Every structure is written in structure tokens, then in C-alpha cells.
Amino acid sequence: MTMQHAEASQREHEIVLELLPWHSEGTLSQAESAKVEKHLEHCPICREALGQYRYIEAAFARRGETEGWQLSEAHFERLLTMINRAEQADAAAQRPLKKARNGQSGFEVVRAWLAEPITLRWILGTETLALAALALALVIPHTPDKSGEAPVFETLTSPARPLATACKSCLHVVFAGEITESEMRKLLLAVHGQIVEGPSYIGVYTVELSPADAGGETLEQAVKTLRADAKVRLAEPVSPINP
Amino acid sequence: MNRLATERLNEAAEQDELVTELLRQMALKDRRAIHAFYQLYARRIGNFLMKLLKRPELVDEAVNDTLLAVWQSAGDFDPAKGKASTWLFGIAYNKGLKILERARRHQGEQSLDIDPDDDSDGGWDNAAYAQEQRVSFNPERTVLGWELGEALNRALERLSPEHRTVLELTFSEGYGYQEIADITHCPINTVKTRIFHARKNLLQLLERYGYSPTVYAQEDGT
Numbered sequence: 001m002t003m004q005h006a007e008a009s010q011r012e013h014e015i016v017l018e019l020l021p022w023h024s025e026g027t028l029s030q031a032e033s034a035k036v037e038k039h040l041e042h043c044p045i046c047r048e049a050l051g052q053y054r055y056i057e058a059a060f061a062r063r064g065e066t067e068g069w070q071l072s073e074a075h076f077e078r079l080l081t082m083i084n085r086a087e088q089a090d091a092a093a094q095r096p097l098k099k100a101r102n103g104q105s106g107f108e109v110v111r112a113w114l115a116e117p118i119t120l121r122w123i124l125g126t127e128t129l130a131l132a133a134l135a136l137a138l139v140i141p142h143t144p145d146k147s148g149e150a151p152v153f154e155t156l157t158s159p160a161r162p163l164a165t166a167c168k169s170c171l172h173v174v175f176a177g178e179i180t181e182s183e184m185r186k187l188l189l190a191v192h193g194q195i196v197e198g199p200s201y202i203g204v205y206t207v208e209l210s211p212a213d214a215g216g217e218t219l220e221q222a223v224k225t226l227r228a229d230a231k232v233r234l235a236e237p238v239s240p241i242n243p
Numbered sequence: 244m245n246r247l248a249t250e251r252l253n254e255a256a257e258q259d260e261l262v263t264e265l266l267r268q269m270a271l272k273d274r275r276a277i278h279a280f281y282q283l284y285a286r287r288i289g290n291f292l293m294k295l296l297k298r299p300e301l302v303d304e305a306v307n308d309t310l311l312a313v314w315q316s317a318g319d320f321d322p323a324k325g326k327a328s329t330w331l332f333g334i335a336y337n338k339g340l341k342i343l344e345r346a347r348r349h350q351g352e353q354s355l356d357i358d359p360d361d362d363s364d365g366g367w368d369n370a371a372y373a374q375e376q377r378v379s380f381n382p383e384r385t386v387l388g389w390e391l392g393e394a395l396n397r398a399l400e401r402l403s404p405e406h407r408t409v410l411e412l413t414f415s416e417g418y419g420y421q422e423i424a425d426i427t428h429c430p431i432n433t434v435k436t437r438i439f440h441a442r443k444n445l446l447q448l449l450e451r452y453g454y455s456p457t458v459y460a461q462e463d464g465t
Contacts, residue, residue, distance in 0.1 A: 018435040019420075021442070027419035052446060055456035059449070060414040062392035069289030069302045076281050079307045083277070083314055 012039060016046055024053040167238050169209045169219060170196065173226060174234040183231055191222035206238065258283075262327040263320075270318035277314055285310065288335045294411045295339045295404050301346055308338040325425060332416070333426040336408065343404055391454055398448035406441035409434060 016039040022028050023036045040046055171193070175184060188194060191209060198205035209222055219237055226235035262284060268276035285306055292302045292309075312334050320330055399407050405427075412418045412426060420438075424431045446456065 018439070021413050021438050022419050025413060025417060025419075027417060049442075052442060052456050056395075056410070056442065056445060057414050059391045059395040059454075060410075063395055069286065069293040069299060069306070071281070071286050071289070075303055075307070076278070076285075078303075079277075079281065079310050080274075082307055082311050086311060086315065 013043060013046065016040075016043070017049060020046060020050050021053050024050060024057055167196075167206070167208060169211070170238040171207045171209070171219070171223060171226070172234065172236045172238055173205045173207050173232060174203050175205070176231045176233055179231040187226065187229055187232070191225050193222065204234075259327050262331070263322050266313070266317045266320045266327060269314055270320075277310070280313070281310065284331065288331065291332065291411065291416065292335055292339045294399065294415070295336070295408055296343055296346075297400060298346075301342050305335070305339045305342045308342070309335045312338065326422070329418070329422045329425050332412070332418075333428065336426050337428075340404070391449075394449055394452045394454050395445075397452065398445055401448055402441060402444055405437055406444060409437045410441050410445065413438060 012035075016036050019028055019032055019036055023033060028036065036046075040050065188207065191207070193207040193209045195205050196208045209219060223235050223237060226232045262280070265276045265280045265283070269280065288309055289302055289306045292305045293299070296302050296305060309331070313331065316334075320327065399410065402410070408427065409423060412423045418426065420431055420434050423429075423434045427434065429437075449455065
């Protein structure tokens with residue numbers, strides 16, 4: 001026997017020896033099984049090892065089932081509690097403001113915001129406003145008015161937006177929280193309108209109809225079209241429609 | 244491949260299809276699917292973890308950790324990458340090991356083998372062994388029968404979790420070496436080395452309890 005042949009034979013012996021547990025269990029491929037069978041014909045060491053694995057296999061087969069683990073409804077209930085807690089934690093972690101920090105578009109943030117319960121929205125909105133006002137007060141230095149007139153203070157709730165109040169071809173629209181961007185676009189195209197303001201802190205958009213469609217009848221038709229859509233919660237003309 | 248092995252593989256394949264379907268439904272967050280999955284599969288996972296952890300209260304926890312992870316990541320399972328049962332056992336094994344590690348830290352429990360891939364006898368407790376011998380050893384008990392199964396349980400408890408796991412997955416669950424490598428996140432060669440040493444240690448223990456392959460061969464007529 002040459003040195004090379006001896007080495008190859010030894011290598012084959014090692015490979016087969018490693019495969020024996022699974023030969024015993026019948027989980028080897030056909031090619032591997034054939035290789036093992038062929039080697040076993042002339043290898044007493046592997047035959048002995050196979051006998052040992054079969055002995056272990058027989059011991060496993062004789063093992064009782066008494067030490068098994070048992071299911072129970074109480075155990076399953078605990079699993080459901082864990083699932084509920086995990087899902088609540090996930091939901092809390094996916095709040096819209098956090099998503100916004102992760103690169104969500106402004107539109108998506110607004111949609112998620114609108115989907116929040118009203119009370120929560122108001123609380124968060126009020127807190128945000130208060131913080132913004134405080135930050136402005138601290139950052140902007142006080143500059144006396146050169147005209148000598150007393151400064152006029154405006155709050156975010158002041159009805160001082162000329163466009164919204166004066167616009168005769170404008171509508172106030174509140175969309176449903178689940179509306180998609182494409183659905184909103186389709187609706188606006190249908191009424192020949194474009195968003196000129198909003199959303200406000202309660203989710204109101206101001207939609208202006210194109211000048212060609214700004215007549216009273218068309219405005220009324222646009223209101224009807226919008227109101228007929230399930231994804232529109234509110235559609236009202238900014239100014240009363242002239243008869 | 245023998246008939247028993249073929250039947251077992253066919254049965255496993257059918258169950259795997261069912262589990263795959265349940266995973267699809269769980270990915271859609273269907274609570275009925277997790278209940279059906281629990282009824283169908285939790286016992287198998289629990290029994291496997293029982294052999295790793297040995298304590299029912301730890302198994303309760305590990306089963307629920309496993310099923311929660313399955314519920315949360317059911318959508319990640321890709322049938323093209325492997326069998327559902329292999330994926331599930333991989334999760335169960337990981338969760339079981341984490342709990343075992345925590346239990347060891349808390350209780351300072353020592354396993355038989357420090358290094359599961361080390362070819363040593365792990366230095367088992369000879370005093371405990373001698374005590375056990377006085378209780379259980381009896382030459383007449385070397386006759387084969389269900390007592391061999393009992394001796395196996397005692398011996399397995401004294402092996403390291405890694406050796407116990409590779410033996411359980413091979414001889415109890417019927418997995419091949421590639422699947423065991425996937426479940427335990429080990430290279431195939433590690434799996435083969437572990438089972439080699441596990442066999443050696445297990446046979447030594449069984450022999451000390453009065454059971455040897457030679458006697459088995461004579462009694463079994465093989």
C-alpha cells in the first residue's frame with residue numbers, strides 16, 4: 001500500500017466514522033449511506049462504533065415518556081399576556097413623532113398624527129405649542145418698534161389669515177386618518193383644487209379651487225363631491241356660497 | 244434508508260407543511276394560529292427543552308419565550324431556506340441556552356463538561372457517583388429492557404447541555420448533522436466532534452450503571 005493510498009484510506013475512515021450516528025438514524029443522503037456501507041465491509045473499528053450508536057439509539061427508543069413537559073391553558077394564557085405586552089410596547093415605540101425622526105415624510109407624519117385619538121392629539125399639540133412659544137420668547141431678542149406703535153401680538157389661534165377668511169373659492173377639508181397620498185391627490189384633481197393651507201392643529205386643510213371652477217355652482221359641486229367620499233370627514237366652504 | 248426512518252421523515256414533512264402554514268397566518272397576526280400552533284407544537288418544543296433545562300419551571304419560561312419570538316418573527320421565516328421545524332428548534336435552543344445560562348449564574352450550577360468539545364470525561368463527581376452506584380447498581384439489572392431507557396435518562400442528565408442536545412436532536416428528534424448545525428448555530432464539524440465525544444461519555448456513564456453495548460449485542464442477538 002502506498003503512502004498516498006494509506007492517507008486516503010485513513011481520511012475516508014475518519015469521514016465515515018463521523019457520519020455513523022446519522023447512518024444509524026437513516027438521515028444520510030444516498031451517496032453518503034453507500035459510502036458508509038462500503039467502508040463498513042472492511043473496517044471493524046467503524047462496525048464497532050456503529051454498534052455503539054445503535055445501542056444508544058435503542059436506549060433512546062426504550063426511554064419512557066414520563067419526564068415530558070405538559071401543555072396547559074394557564075401556560076397558554078401567560079403566553080397571550082406576553083404577546084399583548086410586547087405588542088403594546090411595539091405600538092408605543094412606533095408613535096408618529098418617533099417615526100418622523102427616522103426619516104418619515106411630513107405627509108406621513110400628518111396622517112399618523114391624525115390617526116391618533118383626539119385627546120392625545122390635543123395634549124401633544126398643546127405641549128408642543130407651549131414649548132415652541134417658550135423657545136421663541138427666549139431666543140428672539142426684544143426690539144422696540146421704530147414706529148412707536150405698541151407691538152401687536154398674534155397667537156397661533158388668531159383668525160388673522162387673510163387668505164382663508166376672504167377666499168370665495170376655498171374649502172375647509174378634513175380627511176380621514178387612513179387616506180393615502182394618492183387618494184388625496186385623486187380627490188383634489190376631481191374638484192380641481194389645491195391645498196393652500198394646512199393642516200391646522202386639528203387637521204383642517206384649506207383647498208382652493210382653480211379660478212375657472214370658482215363659481216358658486218362649482219364650489220357647491222366640489223363640496224358635494226368631497227362629502228360623498230368616505231375618506232373625507234368634513235368639507236365646508238370657507239365663505240358662504242352665494243346663491 | 245430503513246422503513247421506520249422513511250415513515251418518520253414523511254410524517255415530519257407533513258407536520259412541517261402545517262407548521263409553515265401556521266407561520267404564514269401568524270405573520271398576519273391571526274391569534275387563532277398561535278393557539279393552533281401551541282396545541283400542535285408546544286409539547287414537542289417543551290419536551291426538547293426539558294431535556295436541555297431539566298426543570299419544568301425553566302421550561303415553561305423557555306417555551307413561552309420561544310413562542311413569543313415565533314409570533315414576532317413568523318414573517319421572517321422563509322421556507323426556501325430550510326424546514327420550519329429546524330427554524331423553530333433553532334429559536335428554542337437559543338432561548339433554552341439563555342435561560343440555562345441565567346440559571347447557572349444564579350445558582351452557580353456546574354455541568355459535567357466545562358468544554359463540550361473537549362475529549363475528557365468532564366470530571367464528574369465521583370462521590371455522587373459512588374452513592375448512586377450503591378443505590379442502583381446491581382449485576383442483575385444488566386438485562387436489557389426499559390431499565391436501559393431509565394439509565395439513559397440518568398446518564399444524559401450528567402452530560403453537558405451541548406452533548407445532551409446533539410444526542411437528543413439526533414436520536415430523539417431525528418435530525419441530520421446539517422440541520423443540527425443550523426439549530427445550534429455551529430459548524431458541521433463541531434456537531435460531528437460533539438457527538439463523537441458525547442457517545443464516548445455516555446457509554447462510560449452507562450457502563451458504570453451496568454449497561455454496556457456488549458451486553459446489548461448479546462441480548463439483542465445483533
